[in-house]
Amino acid sequence: MSAWFGGVQVRRLERGQTPVADLLCTACGTHVRVTGRDKVRDFLRAQPMTEHRATCPARARTTTERTAA
Numbered sequence: 573m574s575a576w577f578g579g580v581q582v583r584r585l586e587r588g589q590t591p592v593a594d595l596l597c598t599a600c601g602t603h604v605r606v607t608g609r610d611k612v613r614d615f616l617r618a619q620p621m622t623e624h625r626a627t628c629p630a631r632a633r634t635t636t637e638r639t640a641a
Contacts, residue, residue, distance in 0.1 A: 580621055582612065595620045599630035 578598035584591050591612040595604040602624065606615040625631060 597624055600628050
């Protein structure tokens with residue numbers, strides 16, 4: 573078992589293997605997994621971390637708390 577870090581991780585890119593992309597947000601705990609060469613390629617083109625940061629519930633809470641204080 574390996575350690576998980578926040579962000580996007582892509583693995584299993586060797587010939588004949590099915591690529592897997594994982595997105596893990598350490599702030600809110602969201603985990604998204606995409607498998608398959610075409611799906612992983614489209615997932616990465618969409619810049620999933622940037623997209624998630626805009627809607628992350630944990631970031632929304634800290635932003636509101638900072639402006640309210």
